[in-house]
Amino acid sequence: MSKLLFEDYQPLAAIATTPTAAKRLLPLTQAIGATLWVPESLGGGQDAHPTTRVYTGSLKEHLSNIWQENRGFIFCLATGAVVRLIAPLLEDKSRDPAVVVIDEAGKFAIALCSGHQGGADKLANAIALQLNATPVITGASAGLGLPAVDILGVPFGWHKGDGDWTKVAAAISKGEPVQVIQEVGSTLWQSHLPKGHPFDFGFPEYSATTKEESISPKARIWISFTQRQFAPESDLPKVQWHPRVLWVGIGCERGTSKKLMATAIEEVFRVNHLALGAIAGIATIDIKADEVGLVEICQEKKWPLRTFPPEVLRSVTVPNPSAVVEAEVGTPSVAEAAALCAAENDNLLISKHIFCFDSEGKPIQNPKSKIQNRMGAVTIAIAVAEKEYTDRSGKLFLIGTGPGQLNQMTPAAQTAVNQADVVIGYSLYIDLISPLLRLGQIVEALPITQEVQRAKRAIELANWGLTVAVVSSGDCGIYGMAGLVLEELQAQGWDGKIPGVQVFPGITALQSAASRVGAPLMHDFCAISLSDLLTPWEVIEPRLRAAAMADFVTALYNPKSKTRTEQIAIAQAIFLQYRDPNTPVALVRDAYRQDEQITLTKLDKMLEECIDMLTTVIIGNSNTRTHAEWMITPRGYKISEVISQ
Numbered sequence: 001m002s003k004l005l006f007e008d009y010q011p012l013a014a015i016a017t018t019p020t021a022a023k024r025l026l027p028l029t030q031a032i033g034a035t036l037w038v039p040e041s042l043g044g045g046q047d048a049h050p051t052t053r054v055y056t057g058s059l060k061e062h063l064s065n066i067w068q069e070n071r072g073f074i075f076c077l078a079t080g081a082v083v084r085l086i087a088p089l090l091e092d093k094s095r096d097p098a099v100v101v102i103d104e105a106g107k108f109a110i111a112l113c114s115g116h117q118g119g120a121d122k123l124a125n126a127i128a129l130q131l132n133a134t135p136v137i138t139g140a141s142a143g144l145g146l147p148a149v150d151i152l153g154v155p156f157g158w159h160k161g162d163g164d165w166t167k168v169a170a171a172i173s174k175g176e177p178v179q180v181i182q183e184v185g186s187t188l189w190q191s192h193l194p195k196g197h198p199f200d201f202g203f204p205e206y207s208a209t210t211k212e213e214s215i216s217p218k219a220r221i222w223i224s225f226t227q228r229q230f231a232p233e234s235d236l237p238k239v240q241w242h243p244r245v246l247w248v249g250i251g252c253e254r255g256t257s258k259k260l261m262a263t264a265i266e267e268v269f270r271v272n273h274l275a276l277g278a279i280a281g282i283a284t285i286d287i288k289a290d291e292v293g294l295v296e297i298c299q300e301k302k303w304p305l306r307t308f309p310p311e312v313l314r315s316v317t318v319p320n321p322s323a324v325v326e327a328e329v330g331t332p333s334v335a336e337a338a339a340l341c342a343a344e345n346d347n348l349l350i351s352k353h354i355f356c357f358d359s360e361g362k363p364i365q366n367p368k369s370k371i372q373n374r375m376g377a378v379t380i381a382i383a384v385a386e387k388e389y390t391d392r393s394g395k396l397f398l399i400g401t402g403p404g405q406l407n408q409m410t411p412a413a414q415t416a417v418n419q420a421d422v423v424i425g426y427s428l429y430i431d432l433i434s435p436l437l438r439l440g441q442i443v444e445a446l447p448i449t450q451e452v453q454r455a456k457r458a459i460e461l462a463n464w465g466l467t468v469a470v471v472s473s474g475d476c477g478i479y480g481m482a483g484l485v486l487e488e489l490q491a492q493g494w495d496g497k498i499p500g501v502q503v504f505p506g507i508t509a510l511q512s513a514a515s516r517v518g519a520p521l522m523h524d525f526c527a528i529s530l531s532d533l534l535t536p537w538e539v540i541e542p543r544l545r546a547a548a549m550a551d552f553v554t555a556l557y558n559p560k561s562k563t564r565t566e567q568i569a570i571a572q573a574i575f576l577q578y579r580d581p582n583t584p585v586a587l588v589r590d591a592y593r594q595d596e597q598i599t600l601t602k603l604d605k606m607l608e609e610c611i612d613m614l615t616t617v618i619i620g621n622s623n624t625r626t627h628a629e630w631m632i633t634p635r636g637y638k639i640s641e642v643i644s645q
Helices: 019-032 059-069 079-089 120-131 140-144 165-173 188-192 210-215 258-271 292-301 310-314 323-329 335-343 411-419 427-432 451-464 481-491 509-517 537-549 566-576 603-608 639-644
Strands: 012-016 035-039 052-055 072-076 098-102 108-113 134-136 159-163 178-182 219-223 238-242 246-252 279-285 305-308 348-357 376-384 395-400 422-426 442-446 467-472 500-504 525-529 553-557 584-589 597-602 615-619 625-627 630-632
Touching (some): 019 035, 019 072, 079 098, 079 108, 098 120, 120 134, 165 238, 246 292, 246 335, 305 310, 395 481, 411 467, 467 481, 481 500, 509 553, 537 553, 537 566, 566 603
Parallel strands (some): 035 052, 072 098, 395 500, 525 553
Antiparallel strands (some): 098 108, 553 615, 584 597, 584 615
């Protein structure tokens, strides 16, 4: 299994103290890239797997040594014992690692600790899919089918601000009305809430009380770049999320320190009541790419640093151009122009503020005054982007769902669907895998003719930083979405790395159909789609003739639609030129689905049966035969000789 599926939890440790527990955890840790820790009594030795390590002394002491090193823990141990072991190590749910407990029988995966912010709920779901177990999620929001308020903005890279998170979460869990005031940031999360959710998305008029009185909110969620100061005497609990939409443009004198830059930024944000958590990144002119103070503050705050050449900055219209600046660096604006370039619009929130510092690092009231031994100068401007910066590397999971039943999907494919931020696919396929969907996921079902739109939408969201699952029936790489997505990525100049891509194979239609009638594909075979929507019939017909002449067992996809009825008849006529009329033919419609229909017939009689777009047609070769309602293509073994040996 690719590390892409579980990289959000790495490094990940698993703990086993008995042989049964170690046996249960070993294949799991191999699959998900976790380290399995066992006591000396279980030994390691030369036969130990590379992912297995031995600890000495007590488990309690060992956990205290590795607790800070791991983002998640999986225990195959009694829940009570785990509680006692980790209790002294727990500090705060915003910092504690995810803790999941599984029983030795592998029937349950329990999200024990740090379910939301640590990711234990998601991890428990993923592990349960790997083990074919039942996930145990006990959070109140899970029972209501609602996203947890304290991780609401995580997929979009939002910064969690101040507020009474416990009381707001309590109001949500009680189903009480909660007012949401969202000024910026993605609203995708709003479109996928269950019916009867408690959120009200009205925007109040602050000078009146009619709106608030009409909904009588019991809590409020602010989603904005403003830093609000909540009155402690208020009975209405509030929290705030800060989408990272503010690009800070900076111009500075060479050698200005990180500390002085931080002072300037903090002052501008304080005066204008802006949240530092809403900063997307820093923007400046390219000659400042190596400015030590800028580089250091970006590294410390984990802000991206975007630089632009003077000719780009010079093309931006700004409110405060400077001839002096233009003479020095080739553009009349650095801070304002860079902020606007990074935000990719003309929404300048704060025009340039100039800060100069004396030899003691104190701000100079008059920036234009002549001060000897000046420590530096910083110019700040702020622009607002329409889309927030997520600070995440997106992923594309290209998934084959097989014929439709969940037990026909691989555990890896099921896990990929469950772990994705977004699931995109044809509505029928989404319905078939709906039990795998997770609370808070964004699900976009598009019509069957909008494959290109699906691919482009998936890439757009992945480029933004989300993990996107694109689902196809059968195998996504056989007449599915995988090729289309990869083609579109190539057309967009993809570097092959970001977004990360993994293809999860599935049982394709010809395999599903073949399994329902026996073993018709035991010898060389091919698949041909009769749809001329994407491939001209002038190309399809020679392929049919070649397959018939070469005596391939042939599976026909998309054999007949309401408006396209002649192609299947032409295909039959071509095969009758090279095959016996009694050649076995299987017609399998909706394999493994509720309306499954299976018909065994012969080549010259096949058109007498019902054939449509949901039918897979398998035409046998010259040696294919039927026996007791089964279809068999010999591989060439001499059965009598095999038995005698």
